[in-house]
């Protein structure tokens with residue numbers, strides 16, 4: 429069994445992006461990322477902090493906005509409108525989830541698709557579905573990058589995804605399809621789940637249930653990607669029961685240190701790319 433070390437692959441990409449950003453800075457162009465946090469959710473604060481820190485390390489300029497938890501829809505939309513028009517800002521990210529009074533869809537649809545570094549805008553989702561160029565959503569794209577970094581073949585293999593969220597499961601399916609995998613999406617209403625997961629050559633688990641996938645649910649030699657981040661007894665655990673699954677799998681991502689670092693670095697990649705597309709002649 430080989431551990432898919434997302435931290436290491438992300439560090440290599442970080443070095444590449446740092447070099448690229450330094451080159452753009454010499455030309456007087458500083459890639460910029462605006463991160464909007466609404467409210468005080470502790471987990472969201474941690475995620476935002478990590479993104480801002482990584483941006484800083486790479487040489488991306490941070491534009492940080494922390495709106496109060498009772499911020500109105502208009503306030504959020506007005507800020508996005510301002511950032512859409514700010515030429516120094518290449519990427520705009522709104523940390524989810526948003527407080528209940530805010531209409532998430534309207535917020536995401538207000539972001540200029542050219543600055544949509546999370547790739548949640550319907551225009552970019554449509555491009556992804558049709559295989560057209562555009563930003564790719566960070567977590568699934570990070571997983572694709574990780575698979576490629578370890579030369580794991582995808583074409584013709586059966587990839588099973590557990591979870592059908594807009595953030596992970598659905599876009600993951602499209603990226604795997606683009607690489608000619610045969611893809612099955614499963615979810616909470618799927619019957620006889622283990623019978624399907626046992627057919628997987630590549631299994632992506634993104635459900636948010638600690639240690640859900642156990643060794644008896646996979647076939648020998650499967651590649652297992654654990655997207656889950658769950659807090660259990662003050663420890664971070666994935667959706668995969670690492671002990672029982674690791675011994676049967678050929679490759680497996682650890683939690684932490686697997687998919688998480690890949691997600692963050694893909695956000696940086698999308699920001700630098702968005703800058704290139706908008707500002708580098």
Ligand code: NAD
Nearest residue numbers: 567591592593596615616634635636655656657687688691
């Ligand atoms: P979500 O809550 O939006 O979706 C969960 C999906 O899991 C749903 O489609 C649901 O049908 C499915 N599901 C739930 N219970 C199931 C069951 N018992 N059997 C089969 N399917 C089931 O979640 P999400 O946003 O996709 O996130 C999933 C997990 O991944 C969470 O733990 C989240 O924290 C984590 N996550 C990690 C990263 C990262 O960078 N590592 C990024 C995004 C999400």
